[in-house]
Amino acid sequence: FHQRRVLRSIKCFQYTDSALKCQNKYPNADCEKLFGNAVKVNTDTERPDNCFKNAAGVYNEPMKQLAVSICPLTCGYCCITPAYNCENKRNPRIACSTITPDMCENPTWKPIIVEDCPNVCGFCKEGVQFFFQFIFTYELPTNSDLGTCVDIAKDCAADISICNHIDMQDFVKKNCKRTCGFCNEASAECGNDPKCARWVANGYCTSSFYSDEMKKKYCGKPCKLC
Structure with a gap:
């Protein structure tokens, strides 16, 4: 047995x-x-x-x-199997037992799950390879962030302790605004997000995908828009 x-x-x-x-x-x-x-x-x-x-x-x-x-x-x-045969982080930022199938399939949640609870979703073989994919594919802000108070990530309410977890603050303020009560949080008119250096290096300031308003909100100073 x-x-x-x-x-x-x-x-x-x-x-x-x-x-x-x-x-x-x-x-x-x-x-x-x-x-x-x-x-x-x-x-x-x-x-x-x-x-x-x-x-x-x-x-x-x-x-x-x-x-x-x-x-x-x-x-x-x-x-x-190799995809599931690994250990979860000893002190994960989210309770691994609360992760749902929708969360496993959601790219917003994937970097958290890969690092903290990989064996729940079969991410044991992902590791560093996904980290670099995430930087270039998923880490830039989306237009849905702008002027909208919704949860971008799936099932934020599955474990509401993430709202107060010190290591999850950047994530929940961006992706779980509604669940965690950040709807009325004022944003700077000329932003300088901590991740701007990475975004700018990836072409955020010159990208035609993002509006000037959005560029100014998140990285106005690094993009020299204000």
């Missing part, structure tokens, strides 16, 4: 969500033909022998690794 991520109950062992939160690389029907009936969350059904045994009924590591690589959902091996 040490090879499963399981929850002990009085009567039996049961598969938890973490064992079944990924997808098979092969179609589910094909995986069941190869390995047997899929395991189910909160059941004590034994993992099919084909998931870890050879034809002689003996434990076989190559057979197990094959199941992990192509049909982890069917065999209940999601938690030991």
